[in-house]
Structures are given as C-alpha cells and as structure tokens.
Amino acid sequence: MKVLEGGVTAAKGFEAASCEANIKYKDRTDMAAVYSQVPCVCAGTFTSNVVKAACVMWDKEIVESGNPMQAVIVNSGIANACTGKEGFDACEATAKAVEKSLGVPFKSVAVASTGVIGMQLPVDKLVAGVEKMSKTLDGSIAAGTAASKAIMTTDTVNKEIAVSFEIGGKTVTLGGMSKGSGMIHPNMCTMLAFLTSDVAIEKALLQEAVSSVVKDTFNMITVDGDTSTNDTLLLMANGLAENKKIDTKDGDYETFKEALSYVCEFLAKKMAADGEGASKLFEAKVINAKTKDDARLLSRSIVGSNLSKAAIYGCDANFGRFLCAMGYSGADFDQNNVELFFESANGKLKVFDKGTPIEFDEDEALKIMQADAVTVFVNMNEGSEEATAWGCDLTYDYVKINADYRS
C-alpha cells in the first residue's frame, strides 16, 4: 500500500468542485461537490441520534434503496437539522439542481450539511452553488483539496488522504476527506467523511467493510449516543480500476478492508487532534480486557471524560481521574488487576500497579505529558482483547468557541 497526495479525487473518474455560496460564512468557500463520471455502488453509516437532520434521512434512503450514487453535495454553516418538512424539501431541491446541471438522476445525489441546528437553508443559494460548481468540476488533486477546505466549520486544518494498492495486478485507489469530530465536541460539531474509490466491489460487501472498519476508527472518537444530528460517512466505488469484482470475503476483500482501515484511522485521528480548542492528541489504549466491548467502553470513557481531558491539557499526571472514568464506563473489572501508564514520544511511566499507586518522578511525568500526543496505556490483565480511542484535551478555547458558536 502506498500513501498518495490528495483525497477524494485521487481515484479514477472522480472530480470535485467548491464555491462561495454565502450560505452563512462570508469570504470563504462553503459548498463542495464530489462527482463520479460513472454511477457508483455506495455504502454509508449515519448518526444514531433520534433527532436526525433532513440530509441524513435523505442519504439513508439512497444507501438503503440500493440505488447507485453519483454525486454528493455538501454545505457548511447551516446543519439543516430540526427544520421539519422545509428542511427535507431543501435536500430535494439541491439534488434536483444537480440533475438539471449534470444529468444525474436526483435519487443518485447525496447531500450533507454541517453547522447551526434549527435554521433553514437558503434554497436559492444552494441551487446557485450547484450550478456554479457543475461548471468547475475537475479531477485534479487541487480540486479535491479545495473541497476538503469548503466543508470545514470550526476545523483548523483540512483533512484528506489517499492510498493505492494492488488487487489482482490492477492498481486500486481509495481517497477521502472529512471534517469535525465526534467525541471532542460531543454532540454538535458534526463528523462528515466522504470516501471515493475506483475499486470494483459488490454493494453488500462494501457496506460490510465500512460498517466493520468504522467500529474501530471513527466510532472510537465518538462515544455511543454522543453523536450529532448530522454525522454521515459515505463511500462511493465506481469500479474504474477494473479489478476482478470483489464478490466474496477473499484475500482481495481483506486487502481492500486493510486500506479502508488505514484511511479511516488516519482521518479519525486527524479529527481527534483537531477537536475544538484542542492543543494535543489524547489517546487511550486498553489491552488484555475481558471482551472487545469492554476494551472499547474503557478506552472511550477515558478520552471522553472532561476531567481526564482537563488533566491532559494541564499536563497533570492525575491518574485517579482516568481510573474513575474507567469505573463508570459500564465495563466490569477489578481495580486490583489494573496497571496504568502514561506514554508519549518522551517516554513511558507506570503510575498505578494492581490497586496501588506508585510513587513516580513528577518531572519525568511532566516531560511525558508535555508531548503533542499523549497516551494513557492500560493493562487490564483480565483477558486478551484490546481497543484504542482518540480524543483531545479540554481547553479554554473549547469554551470560547462553544459559548458563542451561533453568533
């Protein structure tokens, strides 16, 4: 597997565009389009929030219907959630504008939104944006990068990646872009991810690969239930790599899944590190847990705790907070089996040993905690399952961003 430059336009036959539609932001791009020259099989995962945005309901219908997908239109600034029938009509109007401009059936056009909840989208601006973008679609790396910037809200960096790999002598490419993150700002800052590939694969297997990979990547930066109204991941695969179609779980399927896992983990970690106001990446790795579910619960609970996050920000090796978060995670365990370490590029230090705190050198702990990425490493000593979760620290800037996000 090779890591390439670019993102959604890296795979054969994919184009992208972006524009200033002035939906809510001024003087920046706020709409993006991803388009495949030929119809694609598609897979997706969506928010589990009971309150689903209009666009989520729209996309879910396409993915579940088995219709091909050929384009995705995304806007930033307004989320189109809690907007009733008018919100759903805005999705349809956008998709119909794509049908008119590009000749793609409107039931093959996905839409996604991120931003303020409870405000209606200006349909005229959306339609004008689609018309503009339909004239500038382009398969270059730059066009993909520009699209990844147009979907940002409070993100401080754009997020994209592409990889290539061999399947039966053919080069297959998989790329993607994402914005936001889940865990870090638990329920508002929507996580959107759009992946594109020229792999030839059956729809059911594509969905199975996506659902499986998401569990250990994107979902490990989002605590169950703590999901936005808009969270959406879509993968379009157009088959232009001309590999023998993957239609069973053979080695080719595993090769594809491995690449997908790499791309998703890369984007997930990048989102975690770019959490609102974040100053560092905060990772929790739990090994030797009784069950896989326990390992996931424990690691997510650690990175999700406000007090853990504040301690990581303050470079405070206050390991009790991490144990406390494990204690209310829902997983059952005996604290007398637990070993807890702090780890970073600057070293590794054991601070808790099977029920008893260890006296440690505060200067050494401080050095470890001051790194850009800090890991809490926990050995449960009760089984053989492991999981890793990613988050970020809790800072003054988080409060600042969210106290006046809407205005």
Place this chain on the structure above:
Amino acid sequence: MKVLEGGVTAAKGFEAASCEANIKYKDRTDMAAVYSQVPCVCAGTFTSNVVKAACVMWDKEIVESGNPMQAVIVNSGIANACTGKEGFDACEATAKAVEKSLGVPFKSVAVASTGVIGMQLPVDKLVAGVEKMSKTLDGSIAAGTAASKAIMTTDTVNKEIAVSFEIGGKTVTLGGMSKGSGMIHPNMCTMLAFLTSDVAIEKALLQEAVSSVVKDTFNMITVDGDTSTNDTLLLMANGLAENKKIDTKDGDYETFKEALSYVCEFLAKKMAADGEGASKLFEAKVINAKTKDDARLLSRSIVGSNLSKAAIYGCDANFGRFLCAMGYSGADFDQNNVELFFESANGKLKVFDKGTPIEFDEDEALKIMQADAVTVFVNMNEGSEEATAWGCDLTYDYVKINADYRS
C-alpha cells in the same frame, strides 16, 4: 414544615466539630465530625462507580450490616480512592481513634473522604484530628456550619439546611450538609451529603425513603454512571424527637418523606449552582414524556451536554443543541411532537414548535438567558410523566480549576 437555621446539629442530640488537620490543605479546616449522643438507625446511598473508594466500602458495610451508626468522620483534600489495602486500613484506624476518644464502637463510625484520587491518607494526622475534635464536639448551629465548611473542596459556598415538622404532636427536626456536585464536574468532584434527624423510624423504612427521594433530587444532578469513586449520602436518625416510631407507610411516613425531599432538593440545587466555575444554575424541566425514565433521561441529557452548558454560559438561545442532547439521551420520541421554551425570572419564550423552529426576538431571548437561573422547558406531548434536572453552565473557570486541580 418550617425552615430553620443550621444543618447537621439542628436535630436533638447531634453535635459537630471541625479542625485543621493539615491533611493536604493549609490554613483552613479540613476535617469534620458529626456525632449523635445516642446510637442511630442509618441509611445510605453510594456511588455506582466500579472503582469505589476505601471509605465507601467501609460505610456500605456498616449500612448493610444493620449496625447502629453514631458518628461520621470526614476529611477533605485526599479522596482515599485507588489506594488498596493501605486505604482501607486508614478507615479502620480513623474509626478506632473515635472508639478510643468517645467510646463509640468502631463499627458504628462512618468515614468519608473527598479530594485527590490515588494518594494515601496520612493516618497520624487523621488520628490527631479525631482526638482534637472529640474534645470540641458541640450541638450549636455554629458548630454544624463550621463542619459544612471543613468538607468543602472546590465549593465556593458551604451548603446546609434544616427543617422541622410535626409528627403526632411531636416536633421532628431534619438537617443536613453537603459538598460538591455530580453532573457538573462529572466524575471527580465527589458529592457528599450527611443528614441527621431526631425522628424515630424503622431502619428499612428510612432506607426506602432515602432511596426513593434520591432518585428525583441528588441523582438528577448526576447522570447515571457519571459518578465519582466517593459519592456518599448518609442519614442518621436517633429517635430523640420521641414521635411514635414510624414502622409503616402511613401519613407520618409521607410527612417525613416530604421533608426529606425538600432538604435533598435544596442541597442538590445548591450543589448544581455551585458547580466548578459555574456562573449560573441551569435547569431542564421535561413534561408529558412517555415514561418517568424517559423524562429523567431527557432532562439529564440536556443539562449534561457540554454544548448546552456552553450555550447557557454564552446566553445563546441555540435550541438545536438541547434537541440534539435529547436525541442521544437514550429516550425514544418524535421531534415533531416537541415544544421547547427558554424560561427564567425574566420571561418565557417558545423557540421550537413540533418539528419546526420559530422565529423569535433575539433581544427577548438574550434577556431571558441573562438571568442567574435559566430553565429549558420541554413539552414532549407524548404522555404524562415529568422530571427536572439541574446543572450549571460550562465556563473558562471550569477548565482552569480542572487543568491544575492536583497541584
């Protein structure tokens, strides 16, 4: 029912003391004792965290054994959690010091701690503190107030209350003190509450009253599972009011339960409003929910969301965040039935009406949100159950307090 001055010493036969034990804090009191002149029946509720502090295990044993309780010794500064056998030994040493000084069997002495997790308590200082306090126990209001101050950690005000009421012609008194809060600083800042009464009541009924009242008071500022390693509520009743002993669920029981509910709600709200860094009380009231559990889940999810809390701090009527928090609460509902209002001493404003946002006057919304106590009022229109939860806003100071709590 009459509200009285004072707290834990208001009821007949109860005394309190406090002292500077220098356990971790300097130049302030950090130990407190509550003592009854005669043995008490007792009831308690404890943290559901898998990682329980040594003192929680100690007290649970006393409450469950059916032993009488006659004294509680509390320290602030160090939590005695994650401290292994040495931590449990510290509880026993403290209780034995009370036996030696006051002649109370050590198995009738409860202990409670709050502060940093993972540090051992200095037993010599605890024992010296007990000796000092045993000479200064005093039934005055001032002694109770001083005790309520000694148990504070990051609290900015002490919390106490007392009430009296009639049972069969006898005046019964119930008082209490508490510190910290649950929801507001979800997993660290321990909630401790100590209640004293001269009521004569059977142990089983006392426990039943406590367990029932806690659900709609203290637990509504603590999301399930998001509990500290140390959360403890203890109620001691010594029978000195000489009322006919409450031994069945009659009118007397209801009278007592009503007073208990008043006292617990008062202390719970006071803790919520004094959340770390808080600038205002944030209340969520949910009515007409399908089930009582749904009403509790929904209201707690609203006050527990970081983004809701940041919006309350910023006086931002960003109602989508509250709907989003409801959506991931675990309760099932249809957003097309929901009506949402902002309410405070400055007015009431509807902002969301059965699936559709309402255009509202931003100045009016701002005025409502600027009050010291703000309520999000939600009519689910799906049943007849209701619940209220309390929290506070998320501020810069929260981050500041928790980034360097340990040091």
